[in-house]
Amino acid sequence: MGNEPKRERRDAARNRRAILDATDALLAEFGADNVSIEQVAAAAGVSKGTVFHRFGSKAGLMRALVVERAHALRDAVVGGPPPLGPGAPAAERLLAYFDEMFRLVVDNVELMIAYDKATDDPHTEAIHAFWYGHIASLLAEIRPDSDAEVLARVLLSTLNGDLVLHHIRTGQTERLAGAIHGLVESVATRPD
Incomplete structure (x- = not known):
């Protein structure tokens, strides 16, 4: 049982997708040098802490x-x-x-x-x-x-x-x- 992959909660999966999609959109609009974690969090509708918790950096x-x-x-x-x-x-x-x-x-x-x-x-x-x-x-x-x-x-x-x-x-x-x-x-x- 210890080797089974941990299933992602539905809200966590939704947040993950929102963060990735928001990052995509911001990169396309503003370019690589002009996107911050704060912008990503705001666009995804999550806290900055959620982004850091999920992705680390x-x-x-x-x-x-x-x-x-x-x-x-x-x-x-x-x-x-x-x-x-x-x-x-x-x-x-x-x-x-x-x-x-x-x-x-x-x-x-x-x-x-x-x-x-x-x-x-x-x-x-x-x-x-x-x-x-x-x-x-x-x-x-x-x-x-x-x-x-x-x-x-x-x-x-x-x-x-x-x-x-x-x-x-x-x-x-x-x-x-x-x-x-x-x-x-x-x-x-x-x-x-």
Whole structure:
């Protein structure tokens, strides 16, 4: 019995969702640098203490939002339909992953920036280890001649929130998407 997951109370679940939704809305409206826990609490209709009790800190709140989105993508990678999920050739899966991750970052760029700023080293999070491992395993299959672990980190760095935000603000989102897709495609093409 001690190993059963603790069920969240209905009001706690409702508050959690309200806090996450309020944070999303505030980040979209005001940007990563202009959202405080006080604003989140007021917008969610809860006390500041409730936000801190539930998430611990601004970093914890940003982490919860990032993890929620990242897990949805992870689930598609692990068990979704090809080419993102299993069953497609490694090169197709790699391209599909980067296309999806790019869209995830673009759709949540302010959140990604807030998360990076609020977290000591976001790359030590378990979800990052999953991404690096997924990319590296695909690269090892496609390019056994490469250092797949380092190359995975290099490729993933192209999705840096600040870089993406710059291209969004200058109206060059699709240009960046094409460049990243082209880069990944060139790496995913087996040399003859």
